[in-house]
Amino acid sequence: MSVLLASGIRYVRDGRAILDDVSLWAPPGAVTAVIGPSGSGKSSLLAILAGLEQPDAGTVTNPFEASRTALILQAYGLVSLLTASENVEMALQADAGLSRRRIRRRAAAALAEVGLEPVADHLTEALSGGQQQRVAIARALVVAPRLLIADEFTAELDPVSRGRVDGMVRGLARGGATVVIATHDPAIAAAADHVLDLGAPSA
Numbered sequence: 484m485s486v487l488l489a490s491g492i493r494y495v496r497d498g499r500a501i502l503d504d505v506s507l508w509a510p511p512g513a514v515t516a517v518i519g520p521s522g523s524g525k526s527s528l529l530a531i532l533a534g535l536e537q538p539d540a541g542t543v544t545n546p547f548e549a550s551r552t553a554l555i556l557q558a559y560g561l562v563s564l565l566t567a568s569e570n571v572e573m574a575l576q577a578d579a580g581l582s583r584r585r586i587r588r589r590a591a592a593a594l595a596e597v598g599l600e601p602v603a604d605h606l607t608e609a610l611s612g613g614q615q616q617r618v619a620i621a622r623a624l625v626v627a628p629r630l631l632i633a634d635e636f637t638a639e640l641d642p643v644s645r646g647r648v649d650g651m652v653r654g655l656a657r658g659g660a661t662v663v664i665a666t667h668d669p670a671i672a673a674a675a676d677h678v679l680d681l682g683a684p685s686a
């Protein structure tokens with residue numbers, strides 16, 4: 484079974500243990516939410532799960548192929564001088580089996596799903612924070628990921644977009660994907676299948 488597993492994670496920065504003996508089990512077909520106050524280490528844990536940071540102790544078992552893994556991180560990682568559509572298309576370019584036309588069509592559909600059809604050809608730098616966040620979501624979902632790791636993916640969204648995107652992410656899990664999110668949003672945490680509470684930041 485494609486379970487994402489972290490066990491006994493310790494992560495020390497500037498002499499302080501940001502994470503100490505943290506374990507997480509994220510099964511397929513479910514949304515696993517990581518919650519906790521600001522500074523409790525949610526983003527650090529997600530970066531470790533994604534393989535972007537190395538823990539000081541503990542192990543991560545990630546059975547998913549990189550090409551079927553999608554990340555939505557707080558800084559989005561969009562290319563500001565490309566259009567919204569080009570940013571989403573980039574996620575599909577590694578798939579040699581897709582024609583240019585199919586790539587464009589799938590990107591257009593993903594942008595329409597997050598309500599960005601009207602600005603698909605706008606430069607990303609000209610979009611609002613919430614629109615950029617939705618481009619990052621479209622880019623993540625367009626690859627039909629088996630693993631989605633999403634950090635505060637609704638933070639800048641208006642309530643309508645938030646509901647829509649939350650529904651899309653839950654739909655992805657219902658389709659069998661493994662989804663791990665960090666969130667401050669109590670409604671999104673309440674709707675998750677599993678919750679890991681990192682509690683207060685350590686002194």
Ligand SMILES: Nc1ncnc2c1ncn2[C@@H]1O[C@H](COP(=O)(O)OP(=O)(O)OP(=O)(O)O)[C@@H](O)[C@H]1O
Pocket residue numbers: 496497501519520521522523524525526527528665
């Ligand atoms: N590379 C680093 N060097 C030094 N300190 C770091 C580093 N990465 C994270 N930290 C510190 O670790 C703590 C946890 O940060 P992290 O971003 O993981 O928390 P968070 O729970 O995601 O917070 P928020 O909800 O505000 O996004 C913070 O005090 C942060 O300053």
